[in-house]
Amino acid sequence: xxxxxxxxxxxxxxxxxxxxxxxxxxxxxxxxxxxxxxxxxxxxxxxxxxxxxxxxxxxxxxxxxxxxxxxxxxxxxxxxxxxxxxxxxxxxxxxxxxxxxxxxxxxxxxxxxxxxxxxxxxxxxxxxxxxxxxxxxxxxxxxxxxxxxxxxxxxxxxxxxxxxxxxxxxxxxxxxxxxxxxxxxxxxxxxxxxxxxxxxxxxxxxxxxxxxxxxxxxxxxxxxxxxxxxxxxxxxxxxxxxxxxxxxxxxxxxxxxxxxxxxxxxxxxxxxxxxxxxxxxxxxxxxxxxxxxxxxxxxxxxxxxxxxxxxxxxxxxxxxxxxxxxxxxxxxxxxxxxxxxxxxxxxxxxxxxxxxxxxxxxxxxxxxxxxxxxxxxxxxxxxxxxxxxxxxxxxxxxxxxxxxx
Numbered sequence: 428x429x430x431x432x433x434x435x436x437x438x439x440x441x442x443x444x445x446x447x448x449x450x451x452x453x454x455x456x457x458x459x460x461x462x463x464x465x466x467x468x469x470x471x472x473x474x475x476x477x478x479x480x481x482x483x484x485x486x487x488x489x490x491x492x493x494x495x496x497x498x499x500x501x502x503x504x505x506x507x508x509x510x511x512x513x514x515x516x517x518x519x520x521x522x523x524x525x526x527x528x529x530x531x532x533x534x535x536x537x538x539x540x541x542x543x544x545x546x547x548x549x550x551x552x553x554x555x556x557x558x559x560x561x562x563x564x565x566x567x568x569x570x571x572x573x574x575x576x577x578x579x580x581x582x583x584x585x586x587x588x589x590x591x592x593x594x595x596x597x598x599x600x601x602x603x604x605x606x607x608x609x610x611x612x613x614x615x616x617x618x619x620x621x622x623x624x625x626x627x628x629x630x631x632x633x634x635x636x637x638x639x640x641x642x643x644x645x646x647x648x649x650x651x652x653x654x655x656x657x658x659x660x661x662x663x664x665x666x667x668x669x670x671x672x673x674x675x676x677x678x679x680x681x682x683x684x685x686x687x688x689x690x691x692x693x694x695x696x697x698x699x700x701x702x703x704x705x706x707x708x709x710x711x712x713x714x715x716x717x718x719x720x721x722x723x724x725x726x727x728x729x730x731x732x733x734x735x736x737x738x739x740x741x742x743x744x745x746x747x748x749x750x751x752x753x754x755x756x757x758x759x760x761x762x763x764x765x766x767x768x769x770x771x772x773x774x775x776x777x778x779x780x781x782x783x784x785x786x787x788x789x790x791x792x793x794x795x796x797x798x799x800x801x802x803x804x805x806x807x808x809x810x811x812x813x814x815x816x817x818x819x820x821x822x823x824x825x826x827x828x829x830x831x832x
Contacts, residue, residue: 628710
């Protein structure tokens, strides 16, 4: 069933429940086009490539459409609900950067700071000069890794944890401080700032800086400085047991069909609910709902404030969503990288419906968001299935094409 509403938070910071509002036309979106989004998503479910999908479209500060189609579990045929709590994986990364910028605004750090200023384990790093079977030559890097390097994936740090703790993402058996200590001792793969390479270890290092500077555990500063002020009531690093039932089954697309992702400990394995976990997994550990994420993204679209609460200055929002990677090639043609976000550039290589200056992020299980300031538009796509992108691409095109004024 389709829900059309505007989000009313007035009177209570934590009153995040939507109220039905059928006047979508006031958002400048075409109701007929919006209504086709769940129809198209259901076609993917019927085709058998997706179990269930939640989508949200908002414009001019109002949520115009929130839809849930398909199933949270294929075996039991339990219906997907709009308040399902998804693992958003790498969509966590911009939130880590946001925490760092909050501390920068308070004068507790600077984005140009060397990481070693706050985490001494990074002193004396090496960079790989050359490498061949059985041989590696190292040298000192041209300069130290900075916090901006971590946020823009230009640090030279590796994609994933090294051999010694390669089981980390499945076992979550070490605290953040211990993980970053090990990762800080690995040689950089290139001089900082000279290349773009997606780096989970770099984001872990950024989270550790946030811990050290704030004096609080990483998950606590997210809760106290971001989630609670914005009224994000269903967003967690370690989700409470009473909400486990709201998490959809995780799937892997295999030979064109979703199969239960039992081989991934974070999917349907031992660490799905993070029971007994020590590692906060800042590179991809968050759980959230479409409605909670909307609050965060509307704050960014509002240049730092929501419902009378100012989380960031306008200058900080501009800083985070500016391209910092110049002409370096990134993972998406026509896009650069801001501080934690991809940012769409203006040019012929940008093969997307998103306006130049749009920013966002995706996650390993297929979740995705975009914030389009030019159109004052937010799109949120939630799925619990690794592999494939047809559904996401269709959603982005349809959401952007619904703008009529």
